Amino acid sequence: MRRRTFLAAGIAGSTVACRSRGSSWRFFTAQEARTVEAICAQIIPEDEDAGAITGGVVHFLDKQLSGFYKPLQKNYRAGIAEIDRKSIEFGGKRFAELPSASQAELLQHIERDPALKPFFSLLVDHAMQGFYGDPRHGGNRDRVSWKMLGVPYPPVRGRLRYDLTDPAKGEKPWA
C-alpha cells in the first residue's frame, strides 16, 4: 500500500469511527438537529442581536447529550419525534419546515400539552444554558449573548479601584 493510500484509508476510517451515520453530529441525526435548531430559534430568536442559531445552541445540546446529559438521550429522541409528529398533524410539515409564525403558535400549544410540557421546559432551560452559558460548553459562540448583555469579556482582573477611597482610613466618599 502506498503511503498516500494508507493515509487516506486511515482518515476515512477515523471519520467513520467518530461520525456515526455519516453526519457531523455526536448524538442528533441530521433531521433531529434541524428540528431542535428550529425550536431553539423560537426560544431565543435572532433579531438585532444574535439568537440561538448564531449562538450555536444546537451544538451545545449535541455536545452535552453525549456527555453530562447522556441520561436524557431517550427523552430527547422521543420528545423531538413527538414534536415533529405534532407538527405534521398541525401544519402538514416537520417542525423545521413550518413558517416561523406557525412554529411559534405550535410551541404555544406544546407548552400547554401535559405530555410534551416537561420535555419542552427541559429544552427551554437547556437552550438558555447553551446561549447564556460559558462558550466552553459548546454554545454561546463568540460569546454572542454576553456581548448582547454587555458583560465585559475578557474579564478584567484586579479591578481593585482603590483609587476611589482609602479603606484603611475608613474614607467613604458617598457618606
Added chain:
Amino acid sequence: MGLKPVNAVVIGAGAGGGIVAKQLAEAGLSVVLLERGKWYTAFDCGKDDLRNQRTCVLGNGFGPDDERNPRVAVDLQGRVRTVRASGPGYNNNAACVGGGTFSYGAMAWRYLEKDFRMRSTYGHIPGSTLADWPISYQELEPYYEKAEWEIGVSGDWSADPFHAPRRKPLPMPPLPPNREYEILHPAAKRLGLHPFDIPMLRNSIPYNGRPACMRCRWCVGFACEVDAKCGTHNTVIPKALATKNCELRTECVVKEIRTNDRGRVTGVAYFDANNRLQEQDADLVVVSCGAIESARLLLNSKSKLFPNGLGNRHDWVGRNLQGHTYTGAFGLMPTPIYDDLGPGAGIAICDYNHGNPGLAGGAMLANEFIRLPYQFVGMVPASIPRWGKAHKDFMRSAYRRAIAVQGPTQEMPFSTPASKLIPRSRTSGAFP
C-alpha cells in the same frame, strides 16, 4: 487490621471540623482529619458558570461527585426518588477540604442576642419545637472574635445600631462600594433604615499572608482565584497540618462510629479513596459532617447498646432541620448600573431581624452577589414569558439594570424527620 490509633478523629474538614482539628492539634493531640471530598486549590476556580457550587446544571464544582454520593429524597406525597449530588433536591454545599467555606459567598454574621433566646422572645410557636440555645451571646462573644481575627473578616458594623455588644472591631475594613451600594445606601437612609458594610470572610487588604479581593464576578459558588476568600481550607487546616500532629485524609467516607461493650466510642470505620474499608481507632471522635451527613452517620452507627444509632436515645437525630432559603425582591433601575465589580454583595440592613409585628423572627436584608447571565434567565417577572422574543428583550434590557435585595427566610424547627435512613438505598460504599 486497623491503622495506628490516634487521640482524635475529626470527621469532615469543613467549617466546624477544620477549626476543631486545629484546636486539638495545637493542644498536642494526634489528630486524623477525614474528608469525603478532594483538596482543591485556588487554581481550581474554573470560572465555569454552568458547573460551580451555585449553578450546577453541568455538575458540582467542588463535590460531592454524582457517582459516590446519591441520596434518596421523599417528597410530601411520600414518593421516593434517588437524587444525584448535583441534582435538584440535594443541596449545593461543597464537599471538599474547607467544605462550604471553600466556595461560599462568605458573609460572616454574628447572631444577635435575641437569636439565642427565640423561645423566650416569641413564646411557643404552634407545631414547632423552637427552643432557646443553652448558651448566650455573651458566652460566645470571645469565640466570635477569635474566629473573626484568625480566619479574617472585613466589613464595618459600626453603622448598625442593632448589633450586639462586641469588644473589638473587625480586623479588616470593608471593600470599597460598587454601584449598587452607592444607590442603595442613600436610598435606605432616606427610608430611615440603617445600612452598613456586610461583614465578609474576604480579604479587603492583604491579611494572613494572602492578597486582597480582586473584585471579579466569580465569587459565590466559586473558589477564589487569588485566594482572598477566607475559609478553613486556607486558614485553620493549614495551621493544623503545620503542627505535624494532624493528618488529613481526603476522599474518605466514614461508614460508622464504633463503640465498645461499655458504650464508649472506640473509633471509626471508613471507606478510603480506593473504596477499601479501613478502621481508625481513636479516643475521641468529632462528628462535623454537616446537618444531613452528621445525622446519617449517627443513625448508621448502630450497636447492641445503641440500636437506634448513636446519640439517638430520644429519637431526635435527623429532626428539626432548618434550611437556607432566601426571599427578596428585584428592582429595575432606569439606567444600567451593572459595574462588573465583585463580589456584588456589600451592603445590608438589620432593621428587620426582630420586632416584626405578627412574625417570629426576621432576617437581615442585603444586596445580592453578581448574577451571571444564565443565573438571570429565570429571574424574569411573572408577566414576561419564559422564552421567545419577549424573554430575550427582557434579558437585554434588564440584566444591567437589576438590583436584588434578599434575606434568609426565618424557618421554625419542626420535629418531622428531615433526614432518615432509607434501608434499600446504598452508596457505592454499601451503606444506607
